[in-house]
Amino acid sequence: MSGNPAPLALITGGFRRVGAAIAIELARAGYALALHGRSDLTPEPALADVLAAQRTNWHGFAADLADADAPQALVDSVTAHFGRAPDLLVNNASLFDYDDWQTMSADMLHQHFAVNLFAPMLLTRAIVAGAGAGATPAIVQIIDQRVRNPNGDQLSYTLSKQALAESIRTLARAFGARARVNGVAPGLTLATSDYDGAQMARLAARMPLNRLSDPGDIARAVRYLAQEPAITGQLLFVDGGAHMLSLERDFVFMDKQDQA
Template sequence: MNTQRPLAVVTGAGKRLGLTITQTLLENGWEILALVRTPSAALNALAASGQGVHIIQHDVADPAVWFDLWPSLRARFGRLPEALVHAASLFEHDTAASSNWAAIEAHRRINYDSFVAAASAWLQCADATQRGAFVALVDQKVLRLNPDHYAYTLSKLNLAASIPFLAQALAPQLRVNGVAPGLTLPSGGQTDADFHAAQAVFPLGAGLAPGDIANAVLFLLGQPWITGQLLAVDGGQHLQSDCDLVLRAPP
């Protein structure tokens, strides 16, 4: 009987949603390779606890790293990880009037290019019989467009559009899905009062939390017959008009 735990890479695992996803997968029997540029204190503590978290330091702003990283992980751990959760994200405010190519490229490389490179490189490293699952964190914003955060939104639109294509191109070995979170944590200078007021106007009301996003990721990793899907976990935020009552910030 094989008692080996499944192995998942989580990018951006040191904070916010990435940290919660790491903790949730760990609690549900996964061994985690936490891929970060700089480990947080919380991630270091989790790794030191001996529960099965290994910190891998790489910068996903260089998408080409994946073509060497998968083979090195396979050699180090004796197998190719079965899953990747791409929680790493660059989020900076700009507009069409203020953005520049450096900002557009920087957002694209982390938010989109890295996920596509990781999927392509995984397939090239995998044995013909191996099966895997990738989940990308997108944003409900791609389902309810508004023009703020110009470079960020462009990168997330690219990411969302790539999911069904990658699911087709990499089947049957790799399932590819996405989770589109709604407003889950305060960010972008948002006060706690603004955060709670923004959640209060969700169609389903306030209360969306990081654990809800992590549970959706866990579901998609464990469901073998779902691929090419973008699952909005947002309290219905994507159903609202683009005239927010209070300042909106992504998760």
């Protein structure tokens, strides 16, 4: 095969849920994929099907992003395997545990900031430092709509995502033409077992667009920011308009069906 190689994307948390949807979108766009997981490196079925159908050049990499040495080691492993540095980094992996102002602790803050802020920063630094002459890698940080109108739930998580959101413009200025840095802020996207269908419908009806975001929405936004060469320093909310609302609690606590 002749011509330039496929662009290479590193996606943290790329085997499951929203990360898998991003991987599917990028595979269909012709990217080679370095997919990160903490330990399990088996693609979920829909992703496995697309990787096979597209004949995507991909490989899985295990790393615990709470380990301060893991980001550089991960980028080194990806570069060694593919023989080149990634053109795109999607910082999707995150820690999401519950605390509030009463239960917040130094340990909870450290855990969330280690995974949700320090790891993305160190991965970003490694990608930009390893880029070849004339290359302009794209960085897309996955944030959360709650950074615009926060409430008191999942406080350590929220603070870490607020810091990551604020880093976007700062890093975009710091890197200049060496890298583009942008972000995507989803709303409630994939329900867990804590939700039921009726609650999801009521939550969707609260949104300005009368809908929640779905994984494909997030994935297409990532692809757009990855491929538009004149965009940097931007945070794109993809959330049905949730960021324009002042919500009193996290989604999981809202619009529960009253019990008779």
